[in-house]
Amino acid sequence: MTAVLAADRLSYAYPGSAPVFSELSLEVARGTSLAVLGPNGGGKTTLLRLLCGGLRPAAGRILLDGRPVAYGRAALAEFRTRVQFVHQDPDDQLFAATVGQDVSFGPLNLGLPPEAVAARVASALEDMEIPFLADRPTHLLSFGQRKRVAIAGALALRPVVLILDEPTAGLDPAGTEALLETLRRLQADGTTIIASTHDVDFAHRWARDAAIIARGELRAGPADTLLTDAALLRAASLRPAWGPAVGRALRAVGGLPADAPDPRSPEEVLGLRPEPRP
Ligand SMILES: Nc1ncnc2c1ncn2[C@@H]1O[C@H](COP(=O)(O)OP(=O)(O)OP(=O)(O)O)[C@@H](O)[C@H]1O
Numbered sequence: 001m002t003a004v005l006a007a008d009r010l011s012y013a014y015p016g017s018a019p020v021f022s023e024l025s026l027e028v029a030r031g032t033s034l035a036v037l038g039p040n041g042g043g044k045t046t047l048l049r050l051l052c053g054g055l056r057p058a059a060g061r062i063l064l065d066g067r068p069v070a071y072g073r074a075a076l077a078e079f080r081t082r083v084q085f086v087h088q089d090p091d092d093q094l095f096a097a098t099v100g101q102d103v104s105f106g107p108l109n110l111g112l113p114p115e116a117v118a119a120r121v122a123s124a125l126e127d128m129e130i131p132f133l134a135d136r137p138t139h140l141l142s143f144g145q146r147k148r149v150a151i152a153g154a155l156a157l158r159p160v161v162l163i164l165d166e167p168t169a170g171l172d173p174a175g176t177e178a179l180l181e182t183l184r185r186l187q188a189d190g191t192t193i194i195a196s197t198h199d200v201d202f203a204h205r206w207a208r209d210a211a212i213i214a215r216g217e218l219r220a221g222p223a224d225t226l227l228t229d230a231a232l233l234r235a236a237s238l239r240p241a242w243g244p245a246v247g248r249a250l251r252a253v254g255g256l257p258a259d260a261p262d263p264r265s266p267e268e269v270l271g272l273r274p275e276p277r278p
Pocket residue numbers: 014015017020038039040041042043044045046047
């Protein structure tokens with residue numbers, strides 16, 4: 001496997017607190033979709049913030065393309081343009097008056113000429129299907145729209161790795177479907193994507209790989225294997241992916257051909273799709 005990003009024997013403790021984890025290692029394959037799951041307080045956000053350089057490990061290393069991340073100001077700034085982090089709450093990220101201004105902040109900071117900044121903003125808004133929001137004040141947007149703007153802001157930096165903390169939290173079913181399609185499109189264009197979630201079904205539908213972090217331990221592997229392992233998931237306060245269980249039940253009553261793949265969503269079984277957003 002070619003790891004684009006790796007954690008090598010990472011240890012981390014918040015000041016004055018017990019370690020969240022010790023000697024934790026993870027390899028993220030280039031071009032993959034990796035879902036990070038675990039119980040509340042399991043350490044997902046901490047791991048993601050270490051992976052993007054937002055936290056500095058007490059011990060161990062983060063490697064991008066095999067090179068250890070350096071924590072000097074300039075080196076870290078360069079690393080963080082290539083590995084972008086999107087906060088769970090868009091309000092922790094958005095700060096400019098309008099959507100266009102917010103999304104242009106990163107490219108402007110890179111010192112790009114105005115035409116290049118404008119091109120990046122346009123393509124990031126296009127990627128997130130929100131060009132119509134460009135001139136809108138950020139504080140007047142809905143939560144789901146603010147989430148899309150926050151992701152557009154990260155995409156404007158053309159990252160090699162996009163890291164999203166609970167991207168589906170607070171989205172309605174149509175918003176989750178739209179996000180799923182967007183993440184698939186970005187991945188098809190070559191971006192490696194890591195996302196934390198409590199939503200095992202979303203993870204099973206979207207991710208190629210999974211990492212489950214609980215009580216300081218991490219298990220990583222193919223999503224199809226990990227997300228159908230009932231004992232492992234129960235130990236991490238998660239439940240198994242819905243699709244394989246329903247697939248088994250349907251096959252048992254002849255409702256699904258023996259060789260058909262497991263359904264990935266209730267909509268697929270019912271032949272329904274959420275209404276697209278007007
Ligand atoms: N700023 C902080 N200071 C001290 N302890 C913290 C801080 N942030 C998180 N922690 C602690 O670190 C541990 C891991 O938290 P983290 O937020 O990484 O978990 P999580 O898996 O993302 O949780 P959730 O699913 O609830 O978002 C928890 O015990 C939490 O209380």
